[in-house]
Amino acid sequence: MDFSLTEDQEMFRGHIRKMLDTFGGTQVAREMIENKPENLKKLYHTLAELGCMAINIPEEYGGLDLESLDLVPTYEELGRSLVPGLFMETNALAVPILKKYGTDAQKQNYLSAVAAGETHISFAALEPFHDFSPQGIQCTLQQKDGQYVLNGTKILVPEAELAEAFLLLVRTSGDQEDGLALVLIDKTDELSITKQASFDEAKHVAKLDFTDYTITEEQIVGEADKGWANLQEGLLYFNAALSSYMVGAMESVVSMAADYANIREQFGQKIGRFQAIKHSIVDMKVHLEIARSLSYYANWVADTDEADREAAVYSARTYTTEKFIEASAQNIQIHGGIGFTEEIDCHLYVKRARYYDQYLGSTPFYQEKVVASLGW
């Protein structure tokens, strides 16, 4: 029995944290609000130099061939500083899908470029007025004169400006889950990309419009009609990663609250001495530690064929999302008036919690998956 990260993994965490501190913690996220992604790009370059992008890529494509668990320190640290960008979409969604279902050529092209830090892959699934469900995917991929043609609109596509490629979920037939395909397209000038306004301005989102946009058969990842099923495999890794990212963010929230309660005085006392404040921070901490345990296990179990694989990942996702929302909100309450301002970081975490709450499925959506996977 050993339920902990290894010394190497913890040491690696130290490197990442130090590096992110030199970038000023949440400063990079704040610069994104002002549409200045230069430091974010530099940060990603440094992440690549440290080998982060290569961690879960096979050696033959220039990777380190390590486990999902080895990515946990990076996820958590990125979450602490709310670093935006496509690390998770690339390494925890596109990479596992390519490893499992990609052709040799796709692997050669993309996995090597990801490992080298040259390619970041965004994910385009959501569409206007629809949820994240098979029926919600209406953007079509049709064969026409020996070619494949894309038509439709994708919204809420993260960090399109930083992406070199997009993984798309599109409809090939019918309106059920067996008529969906995953395709990978490179970013070119022909793509119509429009920035969308989001209240989490540190996390950029865009709309992609496709009008008779042609692609080749080689760009389809895995069997054409198995897109939804194959995506589920990727979502296991992605949701495990997302849980760790949110754990990192929650950790930051809890230490902000505790630090403030240790400094701020009212009625002649540090406010942390009042049980109403103290207990509220303790509850945040308790939820954080449970979320951390769930997310460690989720990342470990993703690489195995344990029977509780899906239940573990999706319960990590649901629990962590819910508690991140609660904790980030409570953090504002503990800070009082200053917590409601843009000056202090509190609001950044509230917005990010809300962003991820509904990203690629909601809490009830994943709770249903937990229950279904247990056969109830």
Add this chain to the structure above:
Amino acid sequence: MDFTFTKKEEKFRTELRTWLEENLPEGWLEGKRDLPEDIEEYSRVLRDWQNKLYEGGWAAIAWPKEYGGRDASLMEEIIYHQEMVRVKAPPLINYIGIHMVGPTLIDMGTDEQKEKYLKKILTGEEIWCQGYSEPNAGSDLTAIKTRAVKDGDRWLINGQKVWTSFGHVADKCFLLTRTSNHPEKKHRGITVFLIDMDQPGVETLPIVQMDGHKEFNEVYLTDAEATDADIVGQLDSGWHVLIALMLHERTGIGAELFTLEQQFNDTVKMSQQYKINGRPLIQDPMIRQKMAGFYARIRGSLLNYYRNLTTTLKNGRPGPESSIDKLVVSELNKELSSFAVEIQGHHGVLWDQDAPADSKWQSLFLASFGQTIGGGTSEVQRNTIGERVLGLPKDMGR
């Protein structure tokens, strides 16, 4: 990360499992688990079970071999709890003797005390209780007023204890008394005595709990007697003894978590049986969401316990984070049993023989209110976590 058990641990599990199959009371494994209502009978049956455990070498596995234990590792203790929960083994009537008093005496008792008590703890010949709380000293034990005064070569003890679990069946009490006053440092001047419960100066009155059970008691001490030889550790140093005793509780919450997990699995079964609008409850989307929520929390708590256990295994002692486990398990217990009653609809209030299926949920629900109080209220746990884990300032009044 590694969730496997070693060969030695697996062997231990098999050995215990085999022993339980051969030695549990007749019919127990098949579900015949009724214990006598009558307190004398109840006590006799459970003392017999305790003695059987002793004879099999399973009474106190964590104790050193020289005192009748097995020198069990932490992992073996975990396995022990898992197996006991799996077969829903009879309760350990000498829980306090085995897990608290015994280890404390091994650690800091005199040779005479060890000789006199340890074996009888194992066999169930002497059942122990703890005399801690008093009417005005619950969460704040430094406020105890029960006083021990030297009178010649004996000590005379006067005062009142309350919430004394097992007091009505106990032969001996691990008693917290005040022997000197220190208004500024109230934890000083406390002394622990080992006293006889069947002496003239000790009167035990059961307290009826809200679930109808009488598991704890008021204990009145009127010139109850003890000698110097009955003091544990040093005079006036009872607080250190108390802290040492708490540290002996190495894996206790584990058993509660395994039980909680089992009870959750039982709620799943129940929600497959009960119907709403003619359909099993488990098919109702709201119920499914709630069940998924409990699943996440219970798995998360168990995993968190394992993570804290790993710290203990590596460092030889638990980290401060392990104080989270008690808070979490008692709060969850309360919410889960409440949920189990809630989903029975109006049947949920039916009790005993009229309960629709198994009145265990109704009992668990009522009993759960004690769990967020006993062993330190949730509020006290939160103070501890706030101060020791998060470094927040000490609470008012301290």
